[in-house]
Amino acid sequence: MVDYSFSNDEELFRESVRSFLQSNVAPIWAEIDERGRAGRELITSMGEQGFFAIPVSEEYGGQGGNFVFAAIAAEEVGYADPSMGLAVYTLLNNAWPFILSLYGSEDVKSEVLPRVGRGEAFFGIASTEPRGGSDVGGLMTIARRVEGGYEVEGEKIFISGVREVFEELDYGGWLLLARTGRVEDRHRGISAFAFIAKQDGAISDGVEYSILETIGRHGISTGMLKLNNAYIPDKALIGEVNRGFYIAMEGFNLARILVAAANIGTARWALERMIEWSRERRLFDDKPISSFQGVSFPIAEVAMEIEAARLLVYKAAWMADRIYFKREPGLKPRDLSFYSASAKLKAVETSVRAYETLMKTYGALSYVKETNVYRGMLGSLSYLVGAEGAQNIMKLIIAREVIGREYV
Ligand SMILES: Cc1cc2nc3c(=O)[nH]c(=O)nc-3n(C[C@H](O)[C@H](O)[C@H](O)COP(=O)(O)OP(=O)(O)OC[C@H]3O[C@@H](n4cnc5c(N)ncnc54)[C@H](O)[C@@H]3O)c2cc1C
Incomplete structure (x- = not known):
């Protein structure tokens, strides 16, 4: 049977996120875009209101929702902040933590996900490199095996959330893609890591960042990461090596x-x-x-x-x-x-x-x-x-x- 209606719970959720956004975001969205910062206070209050980690189970500090709920939240954030800065923050902080909840190690999941859910941490995606973003299978950032983990060397560009992680919040990072296999193995030689670039206010060693001056959607920053033997522990591997x-x-x-x-x-x-x-x-x-x-x-x-x-x-x-x-x-x-x-x-x-x-x-x-x-x-x-x-x-x-x- 085809039914195009939303359930009562979905309607109530839409009403509640809309009401929060219409009071707290709609009146200031252009100001946020102008100053180029959403600010820690707003991000944290969005976390408290349940905007992040929506499809992540409550066991890991998520909202225990699903993708229909997450889509409702993203749609309403895009409506309240049409410049999309906060929408980008919201959508990344739902999709990528969910992937971490599926494939991450228990240690990392219980460390990262509750923080994301509370609005204290950002967890996005770092895939694109200067040589081009569309050909993910050709990426060149290298993760070398060392005692207890990996050392990563390479550059990522056009990465959303760089300023938020390094300058706004005390904790955050990205699902980072790096080569653990041979170049000729292309996409079969790449691994995913929960790369936590800042923990308890301290930026990890071997990480440099810069912010790109973009023409729009300033409520979330876009930047570059330079990784110079940045250490990632084994527990941060997401899924299997080369998958x-x-x-x-x-x-x-x-x-x-x-x-x-x-x-x-x-x-x-x-x-x-x-x-x-x-x-x-x-x-x-x-x-x-x-x-x-x-x-x-x-x-x-x-x-x-x-x-x-x-x-x-x-x-x-x-x-x-x-x-x-x-x-x-x-x-x-x-x-x-x-x-x-x-x-x-x-x-x-x-x-x-x-x-x-x-x-x-x-x-x-x-x-x-x-x-x-x-x-x-x-x-x-x-x-x-x-x-x-x-x-x-x-x-x-x-x-x-x-x-x-x-x-x-
Ligand atoms: C504001 C902003 C934020 C971003 N945030 C992130 C982020 O958080 N994390 C992240 O990893 N990346 C991020 N990106 C990068 C984004 O993923 C890339 O822009 C995208 O993957 C395309 O890569 P590229 O821009 O290098 O273009 P290229 O890959 O160089 O492609 C250039 C052009 O060629 C076309 N093209 C390429 N290959 C083919 C093909 N096989 N067939 C037909 N046409 C093709 C493309 O359509 C495009 O028009 C962001 C980009 C922007 C603009």
């Missing part, structure tokens, strides 16, 4: 659902603004510009695209829950790939289009900083240019799933 690529792909599948949900949120913000303005602005014999089909039809199309993207997002979240929580026989993590890549591809195209339509509806007003339209547009564009996987890579994943890996 890190597959673990990361599972994580990207899950993170992309939440990326897509956040893009729906920011697109909804844009849609509301264009509806309001099209009713208010009066031209040509004092008619609202919404009476011109050149204005109303693009708005209608955005509304339709948002609904289509939203269906894909929640279908992907529902699919993730069937795989990871209901554990339906016959379903594998890989079965999520088509749905999550489709949701990300569509939701990002939709939010970018929503902002283009908003800009045309506002006219010159959208070009004035005060309207903050550009902040939302730049947030969406971060996902069009690559964050959480380039749009072409989404098409590649979909093509592999529908045509067959051996043909693509």
Whole structure:
């Protein structure tokens, strides 16, 4: 039976996160984007409100929820902060801690996850390197075996959360991908580590960082990590040696659902603004510009695209829950790939289009900083240019799933 409604619990959860966000984030989102910091206080209060580690079990300090709940939270954060800074913080702090809860060692899980759940720690993803992000199988950061662990050498770039970990919080890090096998083994020679770069206020040895000056979504920073024989203990290995690529792909599948949900949120913000303005602005014999089909039809199309993207997002979240929580026989993590890549591809195209339509509806007003339209547009564009996987890579994943890996 097909049922498109949310359960009572899901509706109540949406109401509660929305009410928190409308009081604590919506009035200051542009200020956060302007100053480039969400601030420790807000992050901690989001943790207390249950925004992080939503799909992680309560045993590890998570919220004991699932991906539909996490998608609801990400969508509402994207709506309250259309510049997406806080949405990025939220979605990373749900998807990657969940992966840690699946494959991490008991020691590391019980150390990291409760801190993430309380809003005291950030746990993101460090995959991309200067040589290019799309070819994860070709990454060059090396993890050398030493007594009791690994020493890591290499560079990571465009990493979200660098300032938050090193300058805002006392604890945090990333799921770090590094080569433990031969270069010619490509993706079969990569391992995943819970790389905790800062613990109890102290930055780990062998780690340098810098912040990149990005054009948008300033509520979370984007930076570089330089690892010069940074030590990672054995217990921080996530899953088996040389299986890190597959673990990361599972994580990207899950993170992309939440990326897509956040893009729906920011697109909804844009849609509301264009509806309001099209009713208010009066031209040509004092008619609202919404009476011109050149204005109303693009708005209608955005509304339709948002609904289509939203269906894909929640279908992907529902699919993730069937795989990871209901554990339906016959379903594998890989079965999520088509749905999550489709949701990300569509939701990002939709939010970018929503902002283009908003800009045309506002006219010159959208070009004035005060309207903050550009902040939302730049947030969406971060996902069009690559964050959480380039749009072409989404098409590649979909093509592999529908045509067959051996043909693509
Ligand atoms: C704001 C922001 C935050 C980010 N945060 C993180 C983070 O927290 N952690 C992290 O690890 N990374 C992060 N990234 C990096 C992101 O994962 C990469 O941008 C993405 O993987 C693409 O890599 P690239 O930008 O190096 O582009 P490239 O891989 O160099 O690709 C360039 C272009 O070529 C196209 N292309 C590449 N290969 C193919 C192909 N086989 N077929 C067709 N087209 C192809 C791509 O679509 C793209 O348009 C972030 C990026 C941004 C913009």
